[in-house]
Amino acid sequence: MTELQQEKLVIIGGGPAGLTAAIYGARAGLAPIVLMGPEPGGQITISSEIENFPGFPEGINGFDLMQKMIEQVEKLNGRLVYEVVEQVRFAQKPYLIQTDGGQYQTETVIVSTGASPRKLGLLRERDLIGSGISYCATCDGAFFKEQVVAVVGGGDVALEEAYYLTKFCAKVYIIHRRDQFRGTQILIERVKNNPKIEILWDSEVKELLGENKLSGIIVENNRNGVQTELKDVRGLFIAIGYLPNTDLFKNELELSKKGYIVTDRKYMTNKEGIFAAGDVQDPDYRQIITSAGAGAAAAIEAGRYIDRLN
Numbered sequence: 001m002t003e004l005q006q007e008k009l010v011i012i013g014g015g016p017a018g019l020t021a022a023i024y025g026a027r028a029g030l031a032p033i034v035l036m037g038p039e040p041g042g043q044i045t046i047s048s049e050i051e052n053f054p055g056f057p058e059g060i061n062g063f064d065l066m067q068k069m070i071e072q073v074e075k076l077n078g079r080l081v082y083e084v085v086e087q088v089r090f091a092q093k094p095y096l097i098q099t100d101g102g103q104y105q106t107e108t109v110i111v112s113t114g115a116s117p118r119k120l121g122l123l124r125e126r127d128l129i130g131s132g133i134s135y136c137a138t139c140d141g142a143f144f145k146e147q148v149v150a151v152v153g154g155g156d157v158a159l160e161e162a163y164y165l166t167k168f169c170a171k172v173y174i175i176h177r178r179d180q181f182r183g184t185q186i187l188i189e190r191v192k193n194n195p196k197i198e199i200l201w202d203s204e205v206k207e208l209l210g211e212n213k214l215s216g217i218i219v220e221n222n223r224n225g226v227q228t229e230l231k232d233v234r235g236l237f238i239a240i241g242y243l244p245n246t247d248l249f250k251n252e253l254e255l256s257k258k259g260y261i262v263t264d265r266k267y268m269t270n271k272e273g274i275f276a277a278g279d280v281q282d283p284d285y286r287q288i289i290t291s292a293g294a295g296a297a298a299a300i301e302a303g304r305y306i307d308r309l310n
């Protein structure tokens, strides 16, 4: 049995939200410890180019940006611990956090375990992320100026992404496995009336073409089994939902219907002293800058909370 460590502030998750919270926490003298989890640096480490994070006019790749955030935390003496949280006990204080390498007791926690885009599960889907496969039109749409792209999905997010992409792209296919959309009527009308959008109903992507870069897709009509090769598609935006990483907190914190952690405007959850920031509590924006902003605010609020305790 590992020794129980007493901590002032434990941050669960080492993506933009958690690392920014650590920068603010460290500078405020809260001696934060960050439990980095299975993906140190967070989901953006798999992205090759980021053009929308302020301060980098030439763009920066995801791994390098997160490496800089990690260095900044280390320089400020924030402690980064490369362990994965396996269980939490938030029923009463002090709160208990069990990882694959240790046990931590604390009165103040920031949860920033992020979210993961749902994958289609196609062969080489992960390898082609950043080389034609994307889960975020706001992030990557501008890389496909005047090209043909496709969006997979039939809900509001897919419809919004498709509409957004028409601003840059020559043509946008929407590939939906049913014969009607689930989205709101106004969005449905908007995509149906847009001359740049072609909707492929009852259709599913079966294969990704191209070696190192997407150079087409094979789509199958699920009613008649007919397969079509779309040779001109260079970008495939998969918009079939996000899964917040909240399994650990199911019986410990209030979650929304979609599984996101519910917080008040000051990022406090339904448990006193437990805050949440970033993609894990934000179903709407899911950006590096907004996650980092939420992490900063949560750390400021955590500091105020610790002051009140003392």
Ligand SMILES: Cc1cc2nc3c(=O)[nH]c(=O)nc-3n(C[C@H](O)[C@H](O)[C@H](O)COP(=O)(O)OP(=O)(O)OC[C@H]3O[C@@H](n4cnc5c(N)ncnc54)[C@H](O)[C@@H]3O)c2cc1C
Pocket: 012, 013, 014, 015, 016, 017, 018, 035, 036, 037, 038, 039, 040, 041, 042, 043, 044, 046, 047, 049, 050, 051, 052, 053, 083, 084, 085, 086, 112, 113, 114, 115, 116, 117, 129, 130, 134, 135, 136, 139, 140, 245, 248, 277, 278, 279, 280, 285, 286, 287, 288, 289, 291
């Ligand atoms: C391919 C791709 C491209 C993107 N491009 C852009 C872009 O260009 N611009 C932009 O602004 N946004 C982009 N995004 C979105 C952006 O990456 C996210 O909004 C942002 O990373 C969210 O930060 P976060 O800290 O909330 O969560 P995440 O980055 O998801 O980090 C979550 C952290 O929690 C940790 N964790 C999870 N489970 C546990 C556990 N059990 N124990 C301990 N730790 C745990 C993980 O290890 C990780 O460190 C992109 C996303 C993807 C997937």
